[in-house]
Amino acid sequence: MKQPIVRRLAALASLAACLVWLRPARAAVPEPQAEAAEPAVADTSRFLPRWLHLHAAAGLGWLASPEWMRKFYQAGQGYELGFEVRPGNTFRLRLNGEYQGLPVVTDAKYTYVYMTPGGIPIRDTLVVEERGNGWIGSARLEANWSLAPQLWVLAGLGRGYLETGLQSQHPSGVYSSSFIIDFPGSSGWTWDATVGTSYEFALFGPRLSAEVRTNYLMRNRDRMQTWSIRLGWGGN
Numbered sequence: 001m002k003q004p005i006v007r008r009l010a011a012l013a014s015l016a017a018c019l020v021w022l023r024p025a026r027a028a029v030p031e032p033q034a035e036a037a038e039p040a041v042a043d044t045s046r047f048l049p050r051w052l053h054l055h056a057a058a059g060l061g062w063l064a065s066p067e068w069m070r071k072f073y074q075a076g077q078g079y080e081l082g083f084e085v086r087p088g089n090t091f092r093l094r095l096n097g098e099y100q101g102l103p104v105v106t107d108a109k110y111t112y113v114y115m116t117p118g119g120i121p122i123r124d125t126l127v128v129e130e131r132g133n134g135w136i137g138s139a140r141l142e143a144n145w146s147l148a149p150q151l152w153v154l155a156g157l158g159r160g161y162l163e164t165g166l167q168s169q170h171p172s173g174v175y176s177s178s179f180i181i182d183f184p185g186s187s188g189w190t191w192d193a194t195v196g197t198s199y200e201f202a203l204f205g206p207r208l209s210a211e212v213r214t215n216y217l218m219r220n221r222d223r224m225q226t227w228s229i230r231l232g233w234g235g236n
Helices: 002-022
Strands: 052-065 076-088 091-115 121-146 151-163 188-202 207-218 223-233
Touching (some): 052 207, 121 188
Antiparallel strands (some): 052 223, 076 091, 091 121, 188 207, 207 223
């Protein structure tokens, strides 16, 4: 009696083992595919090449010499705009355009001597009252060197135009014909050399600079010197 039962149990065990062996393997759950990388968005915050930077400054300037011309002008506003390249951390090269206003406010007397037809010298006085606007416009190539992490010195040379804002006078006397006095020098083209220093600092993000410079206007007939103090912006 026991043998048939044993045989049946052995057969059932064998059948169960076969079913487990033949059970199909479950398919692996596919992993979600990685999202395709989005294409890089072009930087539209700059319209210049990354190696080229804008530079600008504004402030106050005045004529320092010659002394006899200085009293004819008041301090005026000055503006500067240009491009800058930075080959290294301690050197920069700029191409700048500059405008410096020279307001004319003068009441002056000039004494001059002329000869009568008979050869007698006559002394006369010319009174000049002028209100106008002189200006200097120039373009320069400038180099900047770093003396310290935030302290720079600069030097440059360019070409400019001086407008004195004053008209030539045409006095005439009883014995003389009209003649021209260039007061206080004629307008015209001039060489413009500059030297100065600037200190950079950050204010709410932008790179700013406090600048002091002097310009030398070199003309054939005279030399002029101006000083200016400006607040600059160094661009991106």
